[in-house]
Amino acid sequence: MPTKPLYGAIxxxxxxxxxxxxxxxxxxxxxxxxxxxxxxxGPTLAAMAEFFTQITAKCGALAAxxxxxxxxxxxxRRSTTWGRILATPKPGWSDTSMVAPLERFGCPIxxxxxxxxxxxxxxxxxxxxxxxxxxxxxxxxxxxxxxxxADRTIKGLLHPEMGHIRVQRxxxxxxxxxxxxxxxxxxxxxxxxxxVLARWQSHAENLPEGHPGREIxxxxxxxxxxxxxxxxxxERIVFGGGVAxxxxxxxxIRRSASHWLGGYLPVExxxxxxxxxxxxxxxxxxxxxxxxxLLAMQAGQLC
Amino acid sequence: MPTKPLYGAIxxxxxxxxxxxxxxxxxxxxxxxxxxxxxxxGPTLAAMAEFFTQITAKCGALAAxxxxxxxxxxxxRRSTTWGRILATPKPGWSDTSMVAPLERFGCPIxxxxxxxxxxxxxxxxxxxxxxxxxxxxxxxxxxxxxxxxADRTIKGLLHPEMGHIRVQRxxxxxxxxxxxxxxxxxxxxxxxxxxVLARWQSHAENLPEGHPGREIxxxxxxxxxxxxxxxxxxERIVFGGGVAxxxxxxxxIRRSASHWLGGYLPVExxxxxxxxxxxxxxxxxxxxxxxxxLLAMQAGQLC
Numbered sequence: 001m002p003t004k005p006l007y008g009a010i011x012x013x014x015x016x017x018x019x020x021x022x023x024x025x026x027x028x029x030x031x032x033x034x035x036x037x038x039x040x041x042g043p044t045l046a047a048m049a050e051f052f053t054q055i056t057a058k059c060g061a062l063a064a065x066x067x068x069x070x071x072x073x074x075x076x077r078r079s080t081t082w083g084r085i086l087a088t089p090k091p092g093w094s095d096t097s098m099v100a101p102l103e104r105f106g107c108p109i110x111x112x113x114x115x116x117x118x119x120x121x122x123x124x125x126x127x128x129x130x131x132x133x134x135x136x137x138x139x140x141x142x143x144x145x146x147x148x149x150a151d152r153t154i155k156g157l158l159h160p161e162m163g164h165i166r167v168q169r170x171x172x173x174x175x176x177x178x179x180x181x182x183x184x185x186x187x188x189x190x191x192x193x194x195x196v197l198a199r200w201q202s203h204a205e206n207l208p209e210g211h212p213g214r215e216i217x218x219x220x221x222x223x224x225x226x227x228x229x230x231x232x233x234x235e236r237i238v239f240g241g242g243v244a245x246x247x248x249x250x251x252x253i254r255r256s257a258s259h260w261l262g263g264y265l266p267v268e269x270x271x272x273x274x275x276x277x278x279x280x281x282x283x284x285x286x287x288x289x290x291x292x293x294l295l296a297m298q299a300g301q302l303c
Numbered sequence: 304m305p306t307k308p309l310y311g312a313i314x315x316x317x318x319x320x321x322x323x324x325x326x327x328x329x330x331x332x333x334x335x336x337x338x339x340x341x342x343x344x345g346p347t348l349a350a351m352a353e354f355f356t357q358i359t360a361k362c363g364a365l366a367a368x369x370x371x372x373x374x375x376x377x378x379x380r381r382s383t384t385w386g387r388i389l390a391t392p393k394p395g396w397s398d399t400s401m402v403a404p405l406e407r408f409g410c411p412i413x414x415x416x417x418x419x420x421x422x423x424x425x426x427x428x429x430x431x432x433x434x435x436x437x438x439x440x441x442x443x444x445x446x447x448x449x450x451x452x453a454d455r456t457i458k459g460l461l462h463p464e465m466g467h468i469r470v471q472r473x474x475x476x477x478x479x480x481x482x483x484x485x486x487x488x489x490x491x492x493x494x495x496x497x498x499v500l501a502r503w504q505s506h507a508e509n510l511p512e513g514h515p516g517r518e519i520x521x522x523x524x525x526x527x528x529x530x531x532x533x534x535x536x537x538e539r540i541v542f543g544g545g546v547a548x549x550x551x552x553x554x555x556i557r558r559s560a561s562h563w564l565g566g567y568l569p570v571e572x573x574x575x576x577x578x579x580x581x582x583x584x585x586x587x588x589x590x591x592x593x594x595x596x597l598l599a600m601q602a603g604q605l606c
Contacts, residue, residue, distance in 0.1 A: 133459035154452045156436035156538045182565045231534050235459045262485045
């Protein structure tokens with residue numbers, strides 16, 4: 001009798017690495033999940049591999065492993081540095097392979113960015129369930145975005161890095177130079193958590209009702225939404241992360257996107273209006289790990 | 304003995320509709336090509352259907368038909384208005400079905416935008432041959448863009464409409480309000496052929512060496528290239544169309560894209576530098592028709 005395939009899933013973030021094994025995103029047996037603090041790569045990756053060694057001893061071989069990783073990471077399978085973290089300010093992590101410690105398990109491995117994985121999970125199981133295409137934007141310490149088209153995440157030269165687009169400045173905000181070390185006042189330099197703190201000495205979620213910061217942040221993020229709609233034409237755009245959390249900025253983001261699109265795209269006719277087009281995540285914090293499972297399941301079918 | 308499948312290809316533009324039949328983009332038998340002026344939809348589409356009736360009488364049944372159409376067009380197969388031209392200023396064409404007159408041929412039909420089809424052709428046979436992802440931008444009467452990822456064009460809410468993104472204005476150009484009826488000074492409102500003519504009473508290709516217009520247009524188009532790289536991360540970006548023609552603007556576009564990216568993406572390491580990343584088309588005017596053949600061949604295999 002065939003047994004159900006067991007998948008490994010890894011969500012590698014800047015502060016912690018969540019490892020899990022299960023038969024799918026919502027079928028994780030008792031004791032098949034561990035959280036490892038993101039320390040130096042050597043011990044961190046050793047702990048990750050050790051978790052899966054224990055899992056396979058207990059539950060049998062893994063059918064595939066999916067990794068949803070912080071970036072920048074080489075996700076091009078044809079590249080000689082596939083699976084490696086690229087130049088990063090995280091001490092010791094530049095050029096570290098996320099996949100090498102897992103090769104001992106002899107199963108297909110898929111790796112993608114955390115936000116691409118989250119986009120995949122939201123497209124399949126969350127806010128975009130039933131839609132073929134979706135963009136997932138997270139607004140927190142940085143601003144990142146992932147994209148799913150036809151049930152696959154997109155990548156190529158690298159992977160989407162949409163936090164670094166430029167935006168039209170709000171006239172009330174022109175004195176703030178932005179904090180992006182590369183671009184100064186790109187979107188991430190203006191609307192990420194640290195940019196909000198630098199400008200208004202407050203977390204975005206604590207800006208009071210009526211504070212112009214809400215409108216300004218919503219405007220900048222809405223410009224990203226409009227740009228996504230024009231370039232990628234996806235069927236839904238999801239905003240998650242601490243700065244966008246709780247949906248407090250969503251009304252401002254929608255209003256801004258609608259303003260900048262100027263009636264050009266059929267958002268009303270084909271997406272049911274901006275309230276349905278631009279939404280909060282459906283899976284909350286679970287999107288990354290769920291996406292890692294889906295990546296594993298895709299890899300298991302492909303190989 | 305099995306015969307080679309015969310495909311129909313249609314490139315529907317604002318002034319003419321090119322119809323062809325063949326065994327592939329470069330295998331079009333003598334007499335299997337016709338150019339129909341784009342007049343009122345009734346007689347135009349009747350002439351198109353008549354062409355294929357004659358072809359099938361002479362050469363046998365078509366295996367599939369691919370249409371590379373002007374937009375906006377509904378390219379969502381699940382939609383009840385699939386294959387129809389959406390609201391357009393072209394007299395009589397709004398809500399006209401491009402596919403209905405072809406259903407009598409009883410074969411699969413694929414329809415996509417002209418620029419998505421051109422992107423597909425460039426990715427397979429032209430400037431991006433061997434690459435999995437490519438964006439194709441045409442700069443002429445309007446500015447349009449198509450995208451291929453993993454050998455498929457992208458679509459969703461609608462299709463890419465990237466000509467309408469906003470750009471940072473050049474300080475020498477702030478007095479020009481732009482000509483886009485929706486947005487005024489979006490990219491198309493600033494850098495399309497009519498915008499160039501309105502501003503400098505000259506076609507872009509006739510702007511003399513040293514005219515600031517070259518730098519300004521290159522800057523605006525380079526901002527689109529940078530935005531494409533950040534959002535879609537495709538492996539090559541191709542600029543075609545009258546305004547970009549002959550590659551005269553390419554050095555300015557590359558310089559601008561490099562400036563706005565600020566060293567953030569691995570264009571040197573992974574794409575061989577901006578000279579290879581941002582290029583002229585490889586197929587010239589043939590990209591649209593070639594793409595229509597490729598769409599037909601994809602449809603023939605899928606159905």
